[in-house]
Amino acid sequence: KQLNPTPQQIEQEQLPESLINLFMNNPDELLDYLEYAVKQYPKEHLVSTVYDTILELLLQKYSTSTTEDKKEQDRLSHQIITLLQDSKIGIDVTRAMVACQKYNFKAGVICLYDKAKLYQQILQYQMKNKESDKIVSTCLKYGDEDPQLWIQALSYFSKLKRADGCRKEIQQILKYIDEKDLLSPLLVIQTLSNNESTSLDLLKDYLIRKLHNEQTQIEKDQSEIRRFRQESELFVEKIKQLETDPILCQDPKCSACKMDLDIPCIHFFCEHSFHEHCAYAVESATSSEITYECPLCSGDNRKWLDLINMQRVSKDIHETFHRKLDDQQDKFGVIAEFLGRRLFDKVI
Structure with a gap:
């Protein structure tokens, strides 16, 4: 009768959790019933207690299984992990963690930490259980995120006393640390100095690689410095020429419409020439005078002028801020005022 209840019976009798107590002395039968109920009963009627009970029963069964029956252990382990990873069921994570730790089901603990993205706890758990062979794998799996x-x-490996000095693991870790530049060479040496069995030979490849990279970066920076210096000299020379030498505008055609130039025409320092009606006319804000801008260069020119003006404004704001901060007794009020006016927002 209870294996095929009607929807009314399920709701009225609170199935299947109301029958759990009847199977307390028969865990195998209870597990069979709950697994059947999970497949047959509507999901909305299955509370977390049902899944929590299934999990605990599976863990009990796993803990009592013999190591000789590896096939059965693997089946139970897979079933438990599948249950823990199922995001559609309302399993109590805290209770599941306690149960996995109680029955020493390490894969379940790792699975729950993974599900919660607690990667630090995964590593700490493996270190606590001295699972050295899994630590590097964990770093490879989650190291990009953390x-x-x-x-x-x-x-950890620098403090681990082992005959081989954890050579293989340390070399793998050093390779990644070097690639991502996570630690300075000095800190690496200080960290590994805790391990008496660590020899300089272990660090040789890392240090050579690091020194080579540093030398390459220095050469690259020096090359950039030389390039910037040459560009600066060219700019200085060009400015000097603009100030002292005449500019020859030899293009007979308008740079905008490509028609032959005729009077009136306008020539710019950038060596572009235009008909008067093809150039940009800009009215002065302080007078009736009209100036002209090169249509081809005005966009870049305005961008650089805006950057220069923003730098000047930013400098003035910081000077005003520090001056007010020194003069006013209410320091917090000054800071709040400037933040409220969004004067420290980063200029993009």
């Missing part, structure tokens, strides 16, 4: 895992792993 690079600090690599630093913690290096610290």
Whole structure:
């Protein structure tokens, strides 16, 4: 009767959780019933207690299974992990974590930490259980999201006393730390100095690689400095020429419409020439005088002028802020005023 209840019976009798107590001395039968109920009963009637009970029963069964029956252990382990990973069921995560730790089901603990994106806890748990073989794998899996895992792993292996000095693991970690530039060489050396079995030979490849990269960067920076210096000299020379030498405008055609130039025409310092009606006319804000801008260069010119003006304004704002901060007794009020006026917003 209870295996195929009507919707009214399910609602009135609170199935299947109301029958759990009847199976307390028969865990195998209870597990069979709950697994059947999960498949047959409407999802909206299945509370978290049902799934929590299934999880605990599976964990009990897993903990009592013998290591000889590896196939059964693998089946139960897969079933538990599938249950924990199912996002559609309302399993109590805290209770599930307690149950997994109670029955020492390490894969379940890792799964729950992973589900909650608690990668630091995964690494700490593996360190606590001395699962050295899994630590590097964890860093490889989650290290891109949390690079600090690599630093913690290096610290762990630097303190781990092992005959081989954790050579393989440390080399893997150093390679990643070097690629992502997570630690300075000095901090790496200080960290590894905790391990008496760590030799300089272990650091040789890392230090050589680091020094080579630093040398390459120095050469690149020096090349950039030389390039900027040459460009600066060219700009200075060009400015000097504009100030002292005449400019020859030899293009007989308008730079805008490509028609032959005729009078009146306008020539600019950028060596572009236009008919008067093809150039941009700009009225002065303070007088009736009309000036002209090169249509081809005005966009870039305005951009640079705006940047220069913004730098001047920013400088004035900071000077005013510090002056007011020194003069006023209410320092917090000054800061609040400037923040409220959004005067410190980053200029993009």
